[in-house]
């Protein structure tokens with residue numbers, strides 16, 4: 064009945080992370096494209112991977128989260144221009160989640176920023192080309208910086224037993240690493256950065272490998288240390304992250320969305336004494352108010368697969384009023400849930416909207432985020 068789907072056909076120019084061969088050997092069965100690279104999405108099924116992340120510990124090849132390295136005398140000045148978040152108190156050794164907007168206040172990325180030195184940063188990007196943007200801004204502003212893509216690839220350890228695996232591998236000190244802080248170290252000949260972060264709310268670390276020749280070695284060490292805790296290979300999981308309300312660039316936002324619409328208000332500081340890119344646009348948007356907002360949605364339907372497209376959201380009286388950006392079946396809520404844009408006057412919890420999906424036309428209600 065259904066047409067046979069084409070396969071993804073990687074060639075030499077399709078970039079792979081240093082962990083990719085290990086992920087393939089471990090049985091990855093779903094991959095996507097992220098920052099022009101292959102990014103694993105699941106090993107068993109999304110639902111089996113989900114339970115491994117929720118109950119145990121998992122190892123993820125997230126080498127597709129590329130780093131944009133900024134160094135040079137004006138590095139801090141440039142990084143501050145690139146985000147509406149106030150970085151005046153950004154300490155060395157600390158990570159910050161930073162929305163990035165263009166001159167119109169539109170979201171161009173939502174990376175994690177690491178400060179390695181006074182004037183040494185990694186921008187750990189979501190799926191859009193920030194290296195070119197940063198170079199253009201630096202050139203236009205005449206800033207003395209160097210902007211490159213370093214040989215740095217993150218491997219994530221996520222799940223409630225992450226601390227046990229991290230402590231066994233790197234020492235008991237990792238248990239005391241605070242959320243969104245990191246430490247640089249040399250481990251078994253491998254230059255690493257270990258951060259308490261990751262794209263799940265189940266706890267864990269991200270290990271940034273600073274020399275890609277050790278990809279297989281690091282993967283094997285993590286899997287070996289994790290064996291007694293029943294570690295499983297997994298990947299950024301669409302079920303867990305929708306339940307937790309973590310946003311995905313390209314799905315839940317793009318350049319047409321401002322940070323207020325997607326609930327990133329707390330990372331925007333318009334009172335800063337610097338004119339970061341997009342400040343004037345965001346001041347105007349803030350004064351005028353927003354027309355739509357990203358909300359949680361709980362669907363009234365039988366279990367259906369995730370959305371491969373943006374499904375229209377309708378109201379019976381107003382026609383198309385928004386779109387579903389992400390959706391998934393939640394094994395815990397035993398219902399399909401998702402994120403989507405609705406008009407600002409329909410954001411109250413419990414408000415009913417209609418979802419126009421390929422699996423049927425059904426109602427949904429606005430739900431709190433995180434869902435669980």
Ligand code: THG
Pocket residue numbers: 128159160173174175187188189190217243260261262263269309310
């Ligand atoms: N780790 C690293 N790089 C990344 C991601 C990551 N690059 C791409 C993508 N993920 C960027 N997007 C996010 C989105 C949310 C978070 C991190 C990266 C996140 N948010 C927390 C939250 O919303 O609760 C914390 C935000 C805060 O309070 O600062 O962790 O995962 N290296």
